[in-house]
Amino acid sequence: MSSSERADLGRALCVITGASRGFGRTTAIEMSRLVKPGSVLVLVARSADDLRSLQAELAESEAGKAGLLVKCVVADLAQMEGPESVVSASKEVFSEDLDHIILVNNAASLGDVSRFAKSFTNMAEVDSYLSFNVSSSLCLTASILQAFPQRPGLRRTVINVTSLCALKPFCSWVLYCTGKAAREMMFRVLAEEEPDLRVLNYSPGPLDTDMQLVARSRTGDPSLRKTFSDMFAEGRLLTCEASCVKLMKLLLEDTYTSGAHVDVFDL
Amino acid sequence: MSDIHSKNPRTLGRGICIITGASKGFGHALAHEVSHLLKAGSILLLVARSESLLQELKQELQSFTEEQQLVVRCIAVDLSTREGAHETVMVAKQEAVNEMDHVLLINNAGSLGDISQFASFTDLDKVNSYLSLNVSSALVLTAGMLQAFPCRPDLRWSIVNVSSVFALQALPSWVLYCTAKAARKMMFNVLAEEEPNVKVLSYSPGPMDTEMQKDIQRLTGTKNNLFPCQESAAKLMKLLLDNEFPSGTHVDFFTV
Numbered sequence: 001m002s003s004s005e006r007a008d009l010g011r012a013l014c015v016i017t018g019a020s021r022g023f024g025r026t027t028a029i030e031m032s033r034l035v036k037p038g039s040v041l042v043l044v045a046r047s048a049d050d051l052r053s054l055q056a057e058l059a060e061s062e063a064g065k066a067g068l069l070v071k072c073v074v075a076d077l078a079q080m081e082g083p084e085s086v087v088s089a090s091k092e093v094f095s096e097d098l099d100h101i102i103l104v105n106n107a108a109s110l111g112d113v114s115r116f117a118k119s120f121t122n123m124a125e126v127d128s129y130l131s132f133n134v135s136s137s138l139c140l141t142a143s144i145l146q147a148f149p150q151r152p153g154l155r156r157t158v159i160n161v162t163s164l165c166a167l168k169p170f171c172s173w174v175l176y177c178t179g180k181a182a183r184e185m186m187f188r189v190l191a192e193e194e195p196d197l198r199v200l201n202y203s204p205g206p207l208d209t210d211m212q213l214v215a216r217s218r219t220g221d222p223s224l225r226k227t228f229s230d231m232f233a234e235g236r237l238l239t240c241e242a243s244c245v246k247l248m249k250l251l252l253e254d255t256y257t258s259g260a261h262v263d264v265f266d267l
Numbered sequence: 268m269s270d271i272h273s274k275n276p277r278t279l280g281r282g283i284c285i286i287t288g289a290s291k292g293f294g295h296a297l298a299h300e301v302s303h304l305l306k307a308g309s310i311l312l313l314v315a316r317s318e319s320l321l322q323e324l325k326q327e328l329q330s331f332t333e334e335q336q337l338v339v340r341c342i343a344v345d346l347s348t349r350e351g352a353h354e355t356v357m358v359a360k361q362e363a364v365n366e367m368d369h370v371l372l373i374n375n376a377g378s379l380g381d382i383s384q385f386a387s388f389t390d391l392d393k394v395n396s397y398l399s400l401n402v403s404s405a406l407v408l409t410a411g412m413l414q415a416f417p418c419r420p421d422l423r424w425s426i427v428n429v430s431s432v433f434a435l436q437a438l439p440s441w442v443l444y445c446t447a448k449a450a451r452k453m454m455f456n457v458l459a460e461e462e463p464n465v466k467v468l469s470y471s472p473g474p475m476d477t478e479m480q481k482d483i484q485r486l487t488g489t490k491n492n493l494f495p496c497q498e499s500a501a502k503l504m505k506l507l508l509d510n511e512f513p514s515g516t517h518v519d520f521f522t523v
Binding site: 078079080082083116117118119120121122123124126127130131134135136138139141142143145146166169170171172173174177178179180181182183184185186188189190191192193194221259 | 348349352384385386387388389390391392394395398399402403404406407409410411413414434437438439440441442445446447448449450451452453454456457458459460461462515
């Protein structure tokens with residue numbers, strides 16, 4: 001263990017999108033264990049029920065009992081009001097003694113992976129996909145950075161949950177690859193612009209989630225579909241917990257190059 | 268007999284060529300270059316928002332194109348609307364009554380967007396509007412054309428994505444432009460993977476003497492050493508004529 005590795009993430013305001021399921025949910029739980037009492041988690045998703053049950057689970061946890069505040073924001077990030085409601089909720093719960101702002105841009109969708117690029121003749125479908133997967137993470141991040149500007153004593157960390165698909169094209173995955181490539185560049189620009197900001201493009205690996213279920217059952221390209229279903233059948237998927245632990249390690253060590261693409265298998 | 272199978276054809280064949288953003292700058296120069304390389308009976312579709320600028324361009328090409336038996340059509344549409352892409356595809360289908368041996372689609376239309384600090388981009392509608400023109404419309408138009416002119420053995424299919432060094436390199440204050448160019452590069456890479464019978468080329472045209480460069484200068488104070496659009500357009504033509512590039516590759520002006 002590096003001598004400069006922190007034991008915790010400080011007294012933090014942590015915003016996690018797509019927190020209702022999968023990697024986002026696990027991130028909320030792992031974060032709750034690493035932030036100091038007096039910290040706040042702002043959990044964002046569309047499903048009120050799932051968020052509330054996570055909130056209840058966290059309230060019962062050690063962290064919850066030690067004074068972790070959990071706020072749920074039920075929002076559709078692809079609508080103007082979505083990012084706005086997240087920012088106002090965050091401002092409500094912010095207090096001056098917090099020393100770390102963490103934004104986890106995790107919410108994403110696969111898009112219709114059963115189809116190929118030449119089938120995407122519907123402008124509304126493509127626009128809608130980009131709105132949720134690209135625009136909303138730009139606007140949310142920009143709004144959070146504006147709401148919580150740089151000041152001495154305040155660390156700010158922005159995480160983009162990325163993918164190998166940001167770097168490599170995959171047949172029948174045009175929307176997802178395009179969205180991930182767009183986001184990765186977006187956060188690289190942010191890292192270049194703001195040297196005091198810590199920006200991490202974290203690729204969590206093939207996770208055992210609802211998203212993977214869709215990937216292995218609906219992918220249009222037969223060989224890619226087989227690759228995904230073989231991974232599942234052969235037990236080669238990662239649990240969200242296993243990947244999340246690596247993400248937490250990266251954050252605690254805090255030595256990653258801002259803007260870099262870091263893959264779970266790099267660690 | 269068509270010479271599309273020849274390693275180095277001196278023409279782009281009897282084709283239908285669609286150029287978006289044809290009214291100015293690089294698109295305008297491309298129209299001139301391409302018109303010299305299309306064989307008799309070819310069709311050149313010029314797409315942009317400005318009817319008057321397109322007609323002016325058509326006039327410029329007229330004397331030459333009449334002689335060449337090249338049909339030139341102007342399509343004044345806003346590609347960021349579904350009607351825009353749809354109409355362009357409809358006109359292409361209507362015009363191509365005779366069998367073509369080449370479909371050449373040049374996705375050139377694009378905009379700079381606001382050059383501004385990352386934290387300023389809080390307006391979802393503005394960002395969506397930018398991505399709609401610069402990313403969505405290229406996919407939708409390309410998909411529409413691929414459906415209108417399905418691949419067949421004697422049909423050469425070429426798609427150009429007018430890219431930028433900023434599809435690869437992150438530049439502070441340029442989040443919209445970099446993001447869209449990176450998105451397009453990946454989008455066309457996926458297309459290249461999926462369509463082995465289509466040659467896809469991402470071409471970064473270099474810093475040219477266009478209105479976009481004037482905007483860049485005005486907004487950022489940077490003065491680049493600029494090249495004439497014609498020079499870059501000619502390099503793109505060489506790449507297409509040689510037709511040796513691997514599909515999906517990203518080529519920069521400075522390496523041609």
